[in-house]
Amino acid sequence: MRAGNYVEETTTAIAGASGNGAVTLTAIANTPRFSTVLGTGATTVRYVIEDTVNKKFESGIGTVAANVLTRSRPQITWDGATYKDASSSVAALAFGSTPASGNIKIRMAPLAEIAGALKPGRQQITDADNLWALYPISEHMQAGSNGSARTFYPNIEYYAGYKMSTAGLLTGIRIDLRTTSGAGTLKWALYDVGHNGLPNNKLVTFNNVNLSATGLKTDTAVASWAPANGIWLPPGWYVIGMICDVQIDLGGNTNNIDSLYCRSNGYGYGDTLRVAGSFASGLPATPSLSGASMNDPGASGHGNAWIGLKVIA
Numbered sequence: 001m002r003a004g005n006y007v008e009e010t011t012t013a014i015a016g017a018s019g020n021g022a023v024t025l026t027a028i029a030n031t032p033r034f035s036t037v038l039g040t041g042a043t044t045v046r047y048v049i050e051d052t053v054n055k056k057f058e059s060g061i062g063t064v065a066a067n068v069l070t071r072s073r074p075q076i077t078w079d080g081a082t083y084k085d086a087s088s089s090v091a092a093l094a095f096g097s098t099p100a101s102g103n104i105k106i107r108m109a110p111l112a113e114i115a116g117a118l119k120p121g122r123q124q125i126t127d128a129d130n131l132w133a134l135y136p137i138s139e140h141m142q143a144g145s146n147g148s149a150r151t152f153y154p155n156i157e158y159y160a161g162y163k164m165s166t167a168g169l170l171t172g173i174r175i176d177l178r179t180t181s182g183a184g185t186l187k188w189a190l191y192d193v194g195h196n197g198l199p200n201n202k203l204v205t206f207n208n209v210n211l212s213a214t215g216l217k218t219d220t221a222v223a224s225w226a227p228a229n230g231i232w233l234p235p236g237w238y239v240i241g242m243i244c245d246v247q248i249d250l251g252g253n254t255n256n257i258d259s260l261y262c263r264s265n266g267y268g269y270g271d272t273l274r275v276a277g278s279f280a281s282g283l284p285a286t287p288s289l290s291g292a293s294m295n296d297p298g299a300s301g302h303g304n305a306w307i308g309l310k311v312i313a
Helices: 034-038
Strands: 007-015 023-027 041-051 058-065 068-078 104-107 149-152 155-165 166-181 185-193 199-205 213-220 238-245 248-253 271-275 309-310
Touching: 023 104, 034 041, 034 058, 041 185, 041 199, 058 199, 068 213, 155 309, 166 185, 199 238
Parallel strands: none
Antiparallel strands: 007 023, 007 104, 023 068, 041 058, 041 104, 058 068, 149 248, 155 238, 155 271, 166 213, 166 248, 166 309, 185 199, 185 238
């Protein structure tokens, strides 16, 4: 999920019964748009809709794509008389199907439910770039000394959770290739997390990785990422997607950790989702996850590859 400052738009067209559906966004003069900050690709956001005339409000989680906001999960509403939140029945408010320009404001703004204690030291850059110094692994796992290899098979989409506690500019990504079954290629990308906690929209497509030799594999060629030159990431959960055309092992661990997906103690293991895919087709813009399961390394613990992001605060 991404965020940006000073973003605000209006609308003159809202789909659905009396305007309770998708919102077609219209720019406000001299004000940043969602697309200005996030680009035109599909992106999960926290939104606020305000009716400045009738004093109605709605906040929730949605997807913005091509200047249209789809209200995936309204969370808090005020209809002028009744306040509803997640503890009550919350539905998208009707703001009118053709409101006058300027009457309805749509923005990204700080919300009470995203405030919390942070541990910024986890994402700070140290002096040396030795091994993982500049590419800290996820906030939710510790590298420790385990070093167990995690196996990735050809033509399988893998989605690993990554949690960061401070905002910054994404400028690099790294993995530890322990073994490879032959000369091959890894395709990888960064996704946001939808309201259901699963990978949702592709944010960045990284450069392909040559798998012919083992060792640390690092991608900092941001000029050839899509979109180019990195993106600004607020704190929170993200997902790193990967697919390869040869079998590989990535360095990781099996420590019991807080994770995005895992179930343990007899109910399954892993912090990585896997689902059948096609290397030729690459990683989808939005994973379907039909038939997906967790990447289970066995009863010894949770299977997690060390994937590091270089984030400059």
